[in-house]
Amino acid sequence: MVRISSLFPMLEAVVSNIAEGVLIVDKKGNVQYQNPSAAELLGLRPGQPLSKLHDVSQFNLQRAILKAAIDAGEVDAAGQPSGAFVQFEQKIHRENGDLYLEFYTGFVNCQETHSQARLILIRDRTQQRRLEAVYQNKYPDLESSDPHMLEVVDRIRQIAPTNAFVLLQGESGTGKTLLGRMIHRLSSRGSHAFVELNCAAIPETLIESELFGHVKGAFTGATQDRLGRFQAAHQGTLFLDEISEIPLHLQAKLLRAIQEQEFEMVGSNKTEKVDVRIIAASNRNLRDLVDAGEFRADLFYRLAVIPITIPALRERPGDIPLLTNYFIARLAARGYPDDIECTHEAMRMMMNYPWPGNVRELENAIEHGIICAEQNRILPDSLPQDIFAFSHKSETPTLDVNFDVHQEREHEILLALQRANGSKAMAARILGIDRSTLWRRMQRLGIQ
Ligand SMILES: Nc1ncnc2c1ncn2[C@@H]1O[C@H](COP(=O)(O)OP(=O)(O)O)[C@@H](O)[C@H]1O
Ligand SMILES: [Mg+2]
Structure with missing residues (x-):
């Protein structure tokens, strides 16, 4: 001692x-x-x-x-x-x-x-305020005050005007498509097409013809020539979503198409030339797939010239209140009441929820909350069942006879501080108490 x-x-x-x-x-x-x-x-x-x-x-x-x-x-x-x-x-x-x-x-x-x-x-707070000022005017559809997220936005601002390929990685619903569109909009290609292809949504056998198009008679059912997404994205951007789902046998062809900017339509041997910037997105870790032999290393390195990882919503709890207000305002513009208020208890519940579906799930939860609000107030009850049930589960007191309130509190506070990267203001928000209460509890428990 x-x-x-x-x-x-x-x-x-x-x-x-x-x-x-x-x-x-x-x-x-x-x-x-x-x-x-x-x-x-x-x-x-x-x-x-x-x-x-x-x-x-x-x-x-x-x-x-x-x-x-x-x-x-x-x-x-x-x-x-x-x-x-x-x-x-x-x-x-x-x-x-x-x-x-x-x-x-x-x-x-x-x-x-x-x-x-x-x-x-x-x-x-200068650096943070500066980053916020940069993005607030420029990116009206993106809301965040999280330092990692603001770094992502700053990096995007930097690389958008170049022709560099970008690989966006992050869990589903973190904003990959949103950021992909933003990169396109901020680039010199912004006035040309932004073409999306979700590689997971198309049967394996059709991906090649979706990408490169086909000529009449190339296969049964190919009754006429049809252009592919590469051609549609000429001079613009091709957004390849869930790129991990591209079958291995097509990866070499895709590599050549993005590297040489040329390919053949299915059933043709005439070479087509294009000028396309590729932005790829994945919610699986591509490097792991490379290590497991499921994704070609050469294609990975070609796509990941600028790799950007978007943090999950649970890693940036400070964005939850911000996004809540943002979605309330956005939904009001779509005809929902414009005086909706989110109660403290509901917010606390949302701050403690792990958001497996990230921002998309939050957006849906807010709409649910507004629809089920009481006198225009979003109550815990107004939130989707998953969120309500999760909070209920985690708040059920344990039956352990040695259950120690102080220990529990200390653990809760340390966890909140960790999630808030040491920011007491944020930790207090996560815990749903004010800063002075947190400060007093920390003093009492001897937490530094
Ligand atoms: N930081 C953000 N600010 C505002 N809206 C966001 C933000 N991130 C995501 N969204 C919204 O959440 C939803 C899901 O985002 P999306 O880009 O489709 O995610 P992903 O492509 O990673 O699955 C979209 O409606 C998007 O506009
Ligand atoms: Mg997406």
Whole structure:
């Protein structure tokens, strides 16, 4: 067991090395501690520590805290911040571009002096806000604030104008088709055709003629010439969905067609030439299939010049409330009521659900929720049975006699923090509690 006092130097080392800014301020506004990140984020000159909170020159931090407390309803009888943790964001103008800082602040008890001090945590949100700004204007049909997803969007913005082949991988319903269309739209081919072929939806025997077309008499039933998808996509983009389902014997032909941009129609020996960009999609891991000998390595490498993996919805729970509101608005445009509200309990249920069908399933769940809403409020009951039943199952208390509420809570909190990539705001949302409650529970349970 490590003695608490011997932990202090270690904790101090941790706090002075993290990217978050940390300030501790007494009740009179005197700064008792600041870490190097706080100095950097607040634009202080090195070696010139803050002595008072109101010495922050770029904006009025004290007033911003008061405003955040008022907005959150966390003020005492005297109209002063109650001490409960509140969160706000502040935009700061700098010569080399705006800086977005997120503040999270409240009182902590200082046991030794029996007094309270204000803890202020500062986080740089600039990169995230910049990515959001880029995509918000440009991609009206895509909603996300997840860092991985925003990276995907940024990569797409970068590679869309080129002719490079793209392989989109992700579970069903994560947005592969949506992103495929987006790449096409943002490319110089955008005014030409976007042609889709779902390789899983067509009988094996017909795939070749679907891809390359056939001439009259090529097989029984081929009563006239028919062009294939390659020809239809000339100068545009061919989206090959579920590419893993292309039979092995056709893979060599497909490789030649995409590599040389030439092929023969079924039943013909005349070579056709095209100019087609290929975007392939798969919900199975193609590399695994290559390793298992079910997919040609040379075709895989040709298709996966730009491989992009889309995270599953359960890996980005923060997108759930965002997408919920997005779909509510979109469905309103289709004639559903426009004052639908999703209750806290229903949202909590959705945040805890693993979404095997990803965004597509969420979209359907919202429509179900709206149809079964009570007085325009989506209740837990309004959601599809799967979601309701899942939450019911996971909330049934265990009969274990050693069942320990604290242990359970700790586990739940650690899991939520893990799912939220360490973001307390997000973890609190997942748990359906507010940030200050989470903070208090973490303190009580000794979770750092
Ligand atoms: N990030 C997103 N924002 C808004 N809608 C999305 C998002 N991702 C997916 N969707 C919607 O969810 C549904 C499923 O997406 P889709 O691209 O068809 O998935 P996939 O092709 O991976 O199965 C579509 O209606 C799509 O418009
Ligand atoms: Mg699709």
